[in-house]
Amino acid sequence: MSDLFPSRWPAKHPDRIQVYTFGTPNGRKLTVALEEMELPYEVHIIDILKGDQFDPEYLRINPNGKIPSIVDPNGPGGAPIAFMESAAILQYLGDKSGKLLPTEPAARWETIQWLTFQVAHIGPMLGQFGHFFKFAKGKTDSYGEERYGAEAKRLLGVLDKRLAGRDFLMGEQYTVADVATFPWIRGLQFYEAEAYLDYASFTNVEPWVQRCLARPKTAAGYEAASKQ
Template identity: 55%
Template structure:
Protein backbone atom coordinates (compact mmCIF):
# COMPACT_ATOMS: atom_id res chain seq x y z
CA UNK A 1 0.00 0.00 0.00
CA UNK A 2 1.20 3.51 -0.78
CA UNK A 3 0.74 6.53 1.43
CA UNK A 4 1.45 9.30 -1.05
CA UNK A 5 -1.40 11.51 0.16
CA UNK A 6 -0.22 11.16 3.76
CA UNK A 7 3.27 12.25 2.79
CA UNK A 8 1.87 15.20 0.82
CA UNK A 9 -0.05 16.45 3.84
CA UNK A 10 2.79 15.76 6.28
CA UNK A 11 6.00 15.90 4.20
CA UNK A 12 8.77 13.62 5.37
CA UNK A 13 12.19 15.20 5.63
CA UNK A 14 13.66 11.75 6.31
CA UNK A 15 11.45 9.24 4.45
CA UNK A 16 13.76 6.36 5.34
CA UNK A 17 12.80 6.72 9.01
CA UNK A 18 9.69 5.57 10.85
CA UNK A 19 7.07 8.32 10.55
CA UNK A 20 5.22 9.06 13.80
CA UNK A 21 1.91 10.94 13.77
CA UNK A 22 1.17 11.97 17.32
CA UNK A 23 0.50 14.54 20.03
CA UNK A 24 1.62 14.91 23.66
CA UNK A 25 -1.16 12.84 25.23
CA UNK A 26 -0.43 9.73 27.32
CA UNK A 27 -1.17 7.47 24.35
CA UNK A 28 1.05 9.55 22.12
CA UNK A 29 3.84 9.69 24.67
CA UNK A 30 4.02 5.90 24.92
CA UNK A 31 5.19 5.55 21.34
CA UNK A 32 7.71 8.40 21.28
CA UNK A 33 9.19 7.01 24.51
CA UNK A 34 9.43 3.55 22.93
CA UNK A 35 11.11 4.90 19.80
CA UNK A 36 13.66 6.72 21.94
CA UNK A 37 14.27 3.73 24.22
CA UNK A 38 14.68 1.38 21.25
CA UNK A 39 16.93 3.83 19.37
CA UNK A 40 14.83 3.47 16.22
CA UNK A 41 15.28 6.41 13.82
CA UNK A 42 12.02 8.29 13.41
CA UNK A 43 10.46 11.55 12.32
CA UNK A 44 7.51 13.06 14.14
CA UNK A 45 4.51 14.96 12.80
CA UNK A 46 2.25 16.81 15.20
CA UNK A 47 -1.43 15.94 14.72
CA UNK A 48 -3.59 18.87 15.77
CA UNK A 49 -6.62 17.13 17.18
CA UNK A 50 -8.31 20.43 18.07
CA UNK A 51 -8.21 21.25 14.35
CA UNK A 52 -9.61 17.80 13.42
CA UNK A 53 -6.44 16.58 11.69
CA UNK A 54 -7.39 13.08 12.82
CA UNK A 55 -10.58 13.12 10.74
CA UNK A 56 -8.91 13.94 7.44
CA UNK A 57 -8.78 11.32 4.70
CA UNK A 58 -5.00 11.34 4.94
CA UNK A 59 -4.97 10.40 8.61
CA UNK A 60 -7.79 7.87 8.24
CA UNK A 61 -5.58 6.13 5.65
CA UNK A 62 -3.21 5.19 8.48
CA UNK A 63 -5.75 4.96 11.32
CA UNK A 64 -9.38 4.22 10.40
CA UNK A 65 -10.32 4.95 14.03
CA UNK A 66 -9.11 8.58 13.82
CA UNK A 67 -7.03 8.46 17.01
CA UNK A 68 -3.41 9.32 17.69
CA UNK A 69 -0.82 7.88 17.59
CA UNK A 70 -0.11 6.06 14.35
CA UNK A 71 3.09 5.20 12.52
CA UNK A 72 4.25 4.35 9.04
CA UNK A 73 7.30 2.11 8.90
CA UNK A 74 8.93 2.55 5.46
CA UNK A 75 10.71 -0.76 6.01
CA UNK A 76 7.82 -2.88 7.19
CA UNK A 77 7.11 -6.55 6.48
CA UNK A 78 8.49 -7.61 3.08
CA UNK A 79 10.35 -4.27 3.04
CA UNK A 80 7.14 -2.45 2.15
CA UNK A 81 5.69 0.65 3.87
CA UNK A 82 3.44 -0.48 6.69
CA UNK A 83 1.07 1.54 8.88
CA UNK A 84 0.24 0.60 12.46
CA UNK A 85 -2.42 2.13 14.70
CA UNK A 86 -3.50 1.52 18.32
CA UNK A 87 -0.75 2.45 20.78
CA UNK A 88 -0.48 -1.01 22.32
CA UNK A 89 -0.16 -2.63 18.90
CA UNK A 90 2.49 -0.06 17.94
CA UNK A 91 4.50 -0.87 21.08
CA UNK A 92 4.38 -4.58 20.28
CA UNK A 93 5.35 -3.94 16.66
CA UNK A 94 8.32 -1.77 17.64
CA UNK A 95 9.45 -4.18 20.35
CA UNK A 96 9.43 -7.06 17.90
CA UNK A 97 11.17 -4.98 15.23
CA UNK A 98 13.92 -3.85 17.60
CA UNK A 99 14.14 -7.01 19.70
CA UNK A 100 13.94 -4.89 22.86
CA UNK A 101 11.67 -4.48 25.89
CA UNK A 102 9.47 -7.51 25.20
CA UNK A 103 10.82 -10.73 26.73
CA UNK A 104 11.37 -13.76 24.52
CA UNK A 105 10.79 -16.26 27.33
CA UNK A 106 7.16 -17.39 26.83
CA UNK A 107 6.10 -16.91 30.46
CA UNK A 108 7.75 -13.49 30.81
CA UNK A 109 6.41 -12.42 27.42
CA UNK A 110 2.89 -13.37 28.46
CA UNK A 111 3.24 -11.50 31.74
CA UNK A 112 4.43 -8.39 29.91
CA UNK A 113 1.50 -8.54 27.50
CA UNK A 114 -0.96 -9.07 30.34
CA UNK A 115 0.15 -5.81 31.95
CA UNK A 116 0.20 -4.05 28.58
CA UNK A 117 -3.41 -5.09 27.98
CA UNK A 118 -4.29 -4.13 31.57
CA UNK A 119 -3.25 -0.61 30.62
CA UNK A 120 -5.07 -0.68 27.30
CA UNK A 121 -8.30 -2.10 28.69
CA UNK A 122 -8.34 -0.54 32.15
CA UNK A 123 -5.89 2.22 32.98
CA UNK A 124 -6.29 4.24 29.79
CA UNK A 125 -10.09 4.17 29.41
CA UNK A 126 -10.89 4.58 33.11
CA UNK A 127 -8.27 7.25 33.84
CA UNK A 128 -9.48 9.05 30.72
CA UNK A 129 -13.10 8.99 31.86
CA UNK A 130 -12.05 10.18 35.31
CA UNK A 131 -10.10 13.06 33.82
CA UNK A 132 -12.99 14.06 31.58
CA UNK A 133 -15.55 14.27 34.36
CA UNK A 134 -13.18 15.55 37.06
CA UNK A 135 -11.46 18.25 35.04
CA UNK A 136 -12.85 18.92 31.58
CA UNK A 137 -16.62 18.36 31.60
CA UNK A 138 -18.53 21.63 31.33
CA UNK A 139 -21.21 20.24 33.63
CA UNK A 140 -20.07 18.67 36.89
CA UNK A 141 -21.77 15.30 37.39
CA UNK A 142 -21.04 14.11 40.96
CA UNK A 143 -22.09 10.52 40.25
CA UNK A 144 -19.72 10.24 37.28
CA UNK A 145 -16.84 11.91 39.13
CA UNK A 146 -17.22 9.55 42.08
CA UNK A 147 -17.69 6.47 39.89
CA UNK A 148 -14.52 7.03 37.88
CA UNK A 149 -12.53 8.31 40.85
CA UNK A 150 -13.29 5.04 42.66
CA UNK A 151 -12.31 3.00 39.61
CA UNK A 152 -9.11 4.97 39.11
CA UNK A 153 -8.18 4.37 42.74
CA UNK A 154 -8.99 0.67 42.39
CA UNK A 155 -6.68 0.38 39.39
CA UNK A 156 -3.96 2.31 41.21
CA UNK A 157 -4.30 -0.16 44.08
CA UNK A 158 -3.70 -3.02 41.65
CA UNK A 159 -0.57 -1.27 40.35
CA UNK A 160 0.66 -0.43 43.84
CA UNK A 161 0.42 -4.06 44.94
CA UNK A 162 2.18 -5.28 41.81
CA UNK A 163 4.99 -2.78 42.39
CA UNK A 164 5.36 -3.43 46.11
CA UNK A 165 8.29 -5.81 45.57
CA UNK A 166 9.24 -5.01 41.97
CA UNK A 167 11.21 -2.22 40.33
CA UNK A 168 9.06 -2.45 37.19
CA UNK A 169 5.75 -4.07 36.33
CA UNK A 170 7.17 -7.48 35.45
CA UNK A 171 10.18 -7.46 37.76
CA UNK A 172 13.64 -5.97 37.40
CA UNK A 173 13.37 -5.38 33.66
CA UNK A 174 11.80 -2.26 32.15
CA UNK A 175 9.38 -3.21 29.38
CA UNK A 176 6.74 -1.91 26.99
CA UNK A 177 4.21 -2.49 29.80
CA UNK A 178 5.93 0.24 31.83
CA UNK A 179 6.17 2.55 28.81
CA UNK A 180 2.44 2.14 28.22
CA UNK A 181 1.39 2.77 31.79
CA UNK A 182 3.53 5.41 33.47
CA UNK A 183 2.49 8.33 31.20
CA UNK A 184 -1.10 7.71 32.29
CA UNK A 185 -0.11 7.99 35.94
CA UNK A 186 1.62 11.27 35.16
CA UNK A 187 -1.41 12.70 33.42
CA UNK A 188 -3.45 12.32 36.60
CA UNK A 189 -1.34 15.17 37.95
CA UNK A 190 -0.10 17.38 35.10
CA UNK A 191 -3.27 17.24 32.98
CA UNK A 192 -6.10 16.39 35.36
CA UNK A 193 -4.74 18.19 38.46
CA UNK A 194 -6.11 15.30 40.50
CA UNK A 195 -3.16 14.21 42.66
CA UNK A 196 -4.86 15.43 45.82
CA UNK A 197 -8.31 14.15 44.90
CA UNK A 198 -6.88 10.67 44.28
CA UNK A 199 -4.42 10.89 47.19
CA UNK A 200 -1.70 9.71 44.83
CA UNK A 201 1.31 10.32 47.05
CA UNK A 202 -0.39 9.32 50.29
CA UNK A 203 -2.04 6.07 49.23
CA UNK A 204 0.07 4.80 46.32
CA UNK A 205 3.74 5.24 47.25
CA UNK A 206 4.96 2.27 45.20
CA UNK A 207 3.26 3.61 42.09
CA UNK A 208 4.74 7.07 42.53
CA UNK A 209 8.26 5.74 43.20
CA UNK A 210 8.01 3.61 40.03
CA UNK A 211 6.60 6.56 38.09
CA UNK A 212 9.60 8.70 38.97
CA UNK A 213 11.95 5.84 38.13
CA UNK A 214 10.39 5.54 34.66
CA UNK A 215 9.97 9.28 34.04
CA UNK A 216 13.60 10.10 34.77
CA UNK A 217 15.06 7.66 32.27
CA UNK A 218 16.92 9.76 29.66
CA UNK A 219 14.98 8.24 26.77
CA UNK A 220 11.71 8.91 28.57
CA UNK A 221 12.65 12.56 29.09
CA UNK A 222 13.26 12.88 25.35
CA UNK A 223 10.15 10.93 24.41
CA UNK A 224 7.88 12.95 26.67
CA UNK A 225 9.04 16.17 25.00
CA UNK A 226 8.79 15.05 21.39
CA UNK A 227 5.41 16.39 20.29
CA UNK A 228 5.90 19.61 22.21
CA UNK A 229 9.09 20.32 20.27
CA UNK A 230 8.06 19.56 16.70
CA UNK A 231 6.51 22.22 14.48
CA UNK A 232 5.20 19.87 11.77
Protein backbone atom coordinates in the same frame (compact mmCIF):
# COMPACT_ATOMS: atom_id res chain seq x y z
CA MET B 1 8.37 7.50 -1.14
CA SER B 2 5.60 5.32 0.33
CA ASP B 3 2.09 6.32 -0.71
CA LEU B 4 0.99 5.31 2.79
CA PHE B 5 2.41 8.61 4.13
CA PRO B 6 -0.49 11.06 4.62
CA SER B 7 0.36 13.87 2.16
CA ARG B 8 -0.70 16.66 4.54
CA TRP B 9 2.23 15.73 6.82
CA PRO B 10 5.17 15.26 4.40
CA ALA B 11 8.13 13.17 5.54
CA LYS B 12 11.49 14.95 5.68
CA HIS B 13 13.18 11.60 6.32
CA PRO B 14 11.08 9.04 4.41
CA ASP B 15 13.46 6.24 5.39
CA ARG B 16 12.53 6.65 9.09
CA ILE B 17 9.48 5.45 11.01
CA GLN B 18 6.86 8.20 10.76
CA VAL B 19 4.98 8.83 14.01
CA TYR B 20 1.67 10.71 14.04
CA THR B 21 0.99 11.84 17.55
CA PHE B 22 0.15 14.56 20.10
CA GLY B 23 1.35 15.36 23.63
CA THR B 24 -1.15 13.18 25.52
CA PRO B 25 -0.44 10.00 27.52
CA ASN B 26 -1.27 7.78 24.54
CA GLY B 27 0.71 10.08 22.28
CA ARG B 28 3.88 9.96 24.39
CA LYS B 29 4.16 6.16 24.54
CA LEU B 30 5.54 5.65 21.06
CA THR B 31 8.19 8.36 21.18
CA VAL B 32 9.35 7.02 24.57
CA ALA B 33 9.55 3.50 23.11
CA LEU B 34 11.31 4.64 19.92
CA GLU B 35 13.95 6.55 21.94
CA GLU B 36 14.55 3.56 24.22
CA MET B 37 14.69 1.20 21.23
CA GLU B 38 17.05 3.56 19.35
CA LEU B 39 14.93 3.32 16.20
CA PRO B 40 15.15 6.40 13.94
CA TYR B 41 11.81 8.22 13.68
CA GLU B 42 10.17 11.45 12.62
CA VAL B 43 7.30 13.08 14.53
CA HIS B 44 4.22 14.67 12.99
CA ILE B 45 1.89 16.51 15.34
CA ILE B 46 -1.76 15.62 14.79
CA ASP B 47 -3.55 18.41 16.63
CA ILE B 48 -6.53 16.58 18.12
CA LEU B 49 -7.81 19.84 19.61
CA LYS B 50 -8.22 21.20 16.06
CA GLY B 51 -9.68 17.98 14.60
CA ASP B 52 -6.63 16.87 12.54
CA GLN B 53 -7.47 13.26 13.50
CA PHE B 54 -10.55 13.39 11.26
CA ASP B 55 -8.68 14.56 8.15
CA PRO B 56 -9.40 11.93 5.43
CA GLU B 57 -5.65 11.72 4.80
CA TYR B 58 -5.10 10.73 8.43
CA LEU B 59 -8.09 8.37 8.51
CA ARG B 60 -6.35 6.34 5.78
CA ILE B 61 -3.77 5.22 8.36
CA ASN B 62 -5.99 5.42 11.47
CA PRO B 63 -9.60 4.60 10.50
CA ASN B 64 -10.60 5.14 14.16
CA GLY B 65 -9.54 8.81 14.10
CA LYS B 66 -7.27 8.71 17.16
CA ILE B 67 -3.59 9.27 17.87
CA PRO B 68 -1.05 7.67 17.80
CA SER B 69 -0.29 5.90 14.51
CA ILE B 70 2.84 4.98 12.61
CA VAL B 71 3.98 4.35 9.07
CA ASP B 72 7.08 2.19 8.90
CA PRO B 73 8.57 2.45 5.40
CA ASN B 74 10.50 -0.74 6.10
CA GLY B 75 7.86 -3.10 7.52
CA PRO B 76 7.59 -6.90 7.35
CA GLY B 77 9.27 -8.26 4.24
CA GLY B 78 10.66 -4.77 3.56
CA ALA B 79 7.24 -3.44 2.51
CA PRO B 80 5.75 -0.28 4.07
CA ILE B 81 3.17 -0.78 6.81
CA ALA B 82 0.79 1.68 8.50
CA PHE B 83 -1.13 1.01 11.63
CA MET B 84 -3.03 2.25 14.66
CA GLU B 85 -3.54 1.17 18.30
CA SER B 86 -0.60 1.80 20.58
CA ALA B 87 -0.47 -1.68 22.14
CA ALA B 88 -0.19 -3.32 18.72
CA ILE B 89 2.42 -0.77 17.65
CA LEU B 90 4.47 -1.22 20.84
CA GLN B 91 4.57 -4.99 20.32
CA TYR B 92 5.55 -4.50 16.68
CA LEU B 93 8.35 -2.10 17.64
CA GLY B 94 9.46 -4.45 20.43
CA ASP B 95 9.84 -7.29 17.95
CA LYS B 96 11.50 -5.05 15.38
CA SER B 97 14.11 -3.68 17.79
CA GLY B 98 14.50 -6.68 20.10
CA LYS B 99 14.09 -4.25 23.03
CA LEU B 100 11.47 -3.65 25.78
CA LEU B 101 9.58 -6.86 24.98
CA PRO B 102 11.01 -10.03 26.55
CA THR B 103 11.58 -12.92 24.16
CA GLU B 104 11.25 -15.67 26.78
CA PRO B 105 7.62 -16.80 26.26
CA ALA B 106 6.31 -16.59 29.84
CA ALA B 107 7.80 -13.14 30.41
CA ARG B 108 6.64 -11.98 26.99
CA TRP B 109 3.01 -12.94 27.67
CA GLU B 110 3.10 -11.44 31.13
CA THR B 111 4.37 -8.18 29.60
CA ILE B 112 1.59 -8.27 27.01
CA GLN B 113 -0.89 -8.90 29.83
CA TRP B 114 0.17 -5.66 31.64
CA LEU B 115 0.27 -3.78 28.36
CA THR B 116 -3.30 -4.92 27.67
CA PHE B 117 -4.30 -3.91 31.21
CA GLN B 118 -3.19 -0.39 30.33
CA VAL B 119 -5.08 -0.09 27.05
CA ALA B 120 -8.18 -1.86 28.38
CA HIS B 121 -8.44 -0.25 31.83
CA ILE B 122 -5.93 2.43 32.84
CA GLY B 123 -6.33 4.52 29.67
CA PRO B 124 -10.12 4.39 29.22
CA MET B 125 -10.98 4.77 32.93
CA LEU B 126 -8.45 7.49 33.80
CA GLY B 127 -9.38 9.24 30.56
CA GLN B 128 -13.07 9.27 31.47
CA PHE B 129 -12.22 10.32 35.01
CA GLY B 130 -10.15 13.24 33.70
CA HIS B 131 -13.00 14.26 31.42
CA PHE B 132 -15.56 14.43 34.20
CA PHE B 133 -13.17 15.76 36.86
CA LYS B 134 -11.53 18.53 34.83
CA PHE B 135 -13.38 19.23 31.61
CA ALA B 136 -17.04 18.57 32.49
CA LYS B 137 -16.83 20.21 35.89
CA GLY B 138 -20.06 22.11 36.53
CA LYS B 139 -21.69 20.74 33.36
CA THR B 140 -23.09 17.55 34.94
CA ASP B 141 -23.89 16.22 38.37
CA SER B 142 -21.12 14.36 40.23
CA TYR B 143 -22.09 10.89 38.94
CA GLY B 144 -19.37 10.62 36.26
CA GLU B 145 -16.63 12.01 38.49
CA GLU B 146 -17.58 9.62 41.29
CA ARG B 147 -17.97 6.55 39.09
CA TYR B 148 -14.70 6.97 37.19
CA GLY B 149 -12.89 8.36 40.25
CA ALA B 150 -13.71 5.17 42.17
CA GLU B 151 -12.49 3.05 39.28
CA ALA B 152 -9.31 5.15 38.91
CA LYS B 153 -8.56 4.60 42.60
CA ARG B 154 -9.21 0.89 42.29
CA LEU B 155 -6.81 0.68 39.32
CA LEU B 156 -4.15 2.67 41.19
CA GLY B 157 -4.49 0.03 43.89
CA VAL B 158 -3.89 -2.76 41.36
CA LEU B 159 -0.76 -0.99 40.10
CA ASP B 160 0.43 -0.27 43.63
CA LYS B 161 0.18 -3.93 44.56
CA ARG B 162 1.94 -5.07 41.39
CA LEU B 163 4.79 -2.61 41.95
CA ALA B 164 5.42 -3.65 45.57
CA GLY B 165 8.97 -5.02 45.64
CA ARG B 166 9.43 -4.44 41.90
CA ASP B 167 11.33 -1.65 40.15
CA PHE B 168 9.14 -1.95 37.06
CA LEU B 169 5.93 -3.79 36.15
CA MET B 170 7.96 -6.81 35.05
CA GLY B 171 10.47 -6.55 37.88
CA GLU B 172 14.01 -5.57 36.95
CA GLN B 173 13.31 -5.28 33.24
CA TYR B 174 11.84 -2.05 31.84
CA THR B 175 9.28 -3.01 29.19
CA VAL B 176 6.59 -1.69 26.87
CA ALA B 177 4.14 -2.20 29.76
CA ASP B 178 5.89 0.55 31.77
CA VAL B 179 6.19 2.76 28.69
CA ALA B 180 2.45 2.48 28.05
CA THR B 181 1.35 2.99 31.64
CA PHE B 182 3.49 5.61 33.38
CA PRO B 183 2.44 8.52 31.10
CA TRP B 184 -1.18 7.96 32.21
CA ILE B 185 -0.20 8.17 35.87
CA ARG B 186 1.95 11.22 35.19
CA GLY B 187 -1.12 12.71 33.46
CA LEU B 188 -2.96 12.88 36.81
CA GLN B 189 -0.90 16.05 37.42
CA PHE B 190 -2.56 17.62 34.38
CA TYR B 191 -5.98 16.70 35.76
CA GLU B 192 -4.93 18.18 39.15
CA ALA B 193 -6.51 15.08 40.63
CA GLU B 194 -3.84 13.81 43.03
CA ALA B 195 -5.61 14.94 46.20
CA TYR B 196 -9.05 13.76 45.02
CA LEU B 197 -7.64 10.29 44.27
CA ASP B 198 -5.50 10.21 47.42
CA TYR B 199 -2.60 9.45 45.06
CA ALA B 200 0.04 9.70 47.81
CA SER B 201 -1.47 6.68 49.55
CA PHE B 202 -0.39 4.43 46.63
CA THR B 203 3.16 4.50 47.89
CA ASN B 204 4.76 2.30 45.21
CA VAL B 205 3.37 4.21 42.25
CA GLU B 206 5.07 7.63 42.20
CA PRO B 207 8.59 6.21 42.88
CA TRP B 208 8.04 3.97 39.82
CA VAL B 209 6.94 6.95 37.68
CA GLN B 210 10.11 8.72 38.79
CA ARG B 211 12.24 5.65 37.97
CA CYS B 212 10.78 5.64 34.46
CA LEU B 213 11.36 9.37 33.95
CA ALA B 214 14.90 9.14 35.33
CA ARG B 215 15.86 7.17 32.23
CA PRO B 216 17.35 9.78 29.85
CA LYS B 217 15.90 8.18 26.70
CA THR B 218 12.45 7.92 28.28
CA ALA B 219 12.59 11.57 29.39
CA ALA B 220 13.61 12.63 25.85
CA GLY B 221 10.86 10.55 24.26
CA TYR B 222 8.26 11.87 26.70
CA GLU B 223 8.96 15.42 25.48
CA ALA B 224 9.32 14.44 21.80
CA ALA B 225 5.58 13.85 21.32
CA SER B 226 4.89 17.56 21.68
CA LYS B 227 7.69 18.76 19.37
CA GLN B 228 7.59 18.62 15.58
